[in-house]
Amino acid sequence: MKLLVTGGAGYVGSVCAARLLEAGHEVVVLDDLSTGHEDAVPAGARFIRGDIAEVIGDVLAEGFDGVLHFAAKSLVGESMQDPGKYWTGNVLTAIRLLDAMKEHGTPKLVFSSTAATYGEPREVPIPETAPTAPTNTYGATKLAIDHAITSYAAAHGLAATSLRYFNVAGAYGSIGERHATETHLIPLVLQVALGQREHISIYGEDWPTEDGTCVRDYIHVLDLADAHLLALENATAGEHRIYNLGNGTGFSVKQVIDTCREVTGHPIPAVVAPRRAGDPAVLVASAERARADLGWKPERADITGIVRDAWEFTRARHEA
Ligand code: UFG
Helix, strand or coil, X not given: CEEEEECCCCHHHHHHHHHHHHCCCEEEEEECCCXXXXXXXXXXXXXXXXXXXXXXXXXXXXXXXXXXXXCCCCCHHHHHHCHHHHHHHHHHHHHHHHHHHHHHCCCEEEEEEEHHHCCCCCCCCECCXXXXXXXXXXXXXXXXXXXXHHHHHHHHCCEEEEEEECEEECCECCECCCCCCXXXXXXXXXHHHCXXXXXXXXXXXCCCCCCCXXXXXXXXXXXXXXXXXXXXXXXXXXXXXXEEECCCCCEEHHHHHHHHHXXXXXXXXXXXXXXXXXCCCEECECCHHHHHHHCCCCCCCCHHHHHHHHHHHHHHHHHC
């Protein structure tokens, strides 16, 4: 297939682009490099630098079999302080994309949605049938796009899949997580192990969990990428399917830090800090629907292996 990967210079987008190329697809990456890195675009992909909202019509006019839409603003804290950036950058851009796909007859869409669409869960593990009540603007914008996709699929025959990611981690060789503004737990802990930070802050030790710290479902970026390929193969015209992607097992912040200590051999000092606004206590996925419908099987669910891959990537970049 000839596929357009928006945000293919970012963390998840670049890993997926690499896997799509390995699977024999033709890949064009569209990214404005606002947070991505041109050198993360895999060799073999054609790269177009541009703002989706401005160029998407011209790009899709050349004819594509599908779009994988990763490009987005994705910092929960920033979304609360500057919501306009998220409603414009995420929602308006996605509507432009959907309109351009309709105009040019692009048949398939895979969209990067998020566990943040659910908000504080009433039931854990979280199934796709759980109520959506996002606790932050980031999650609200992704949910709005999910709704838009549902109506475009029904009205215009789009074959669409939204994948709701839980906590993506790990790396694929030289492609990994390197945000200019890093807020994610594992990369921050690994910065401590590298000596770039003195300690990791634990955001709250008084949560209603076993050890008092928040619990998350960490999924390896390669397992996540595999689900995108399966979603493309299984999509049906006129249907919008939604799948949660996680391993179904939760790890607390303290367990993650302990795993990083074990993998890196560094003591990793930790200090307890106040809770972070917008954090739910526990987010764990039920990915039964993806397993049943797509035949998706995460193969790298072990947290030690996930951290090890992230550490190898981080250390290699540091030493380069
Ligand atoms: N945390 C710390 N200290 C830090 C950073 C994070 O204690 O320095 C804690 C957070 O409070 C949270 C956990 O570690 O409890 C994980 O935090 P991340 O920032 O790594 O990830 P989030 O769970 O906040 O969010 C991620 C994605 C969202 C997505 C969500 C869904 O960034 O886009 O997972 O599970 F919606």
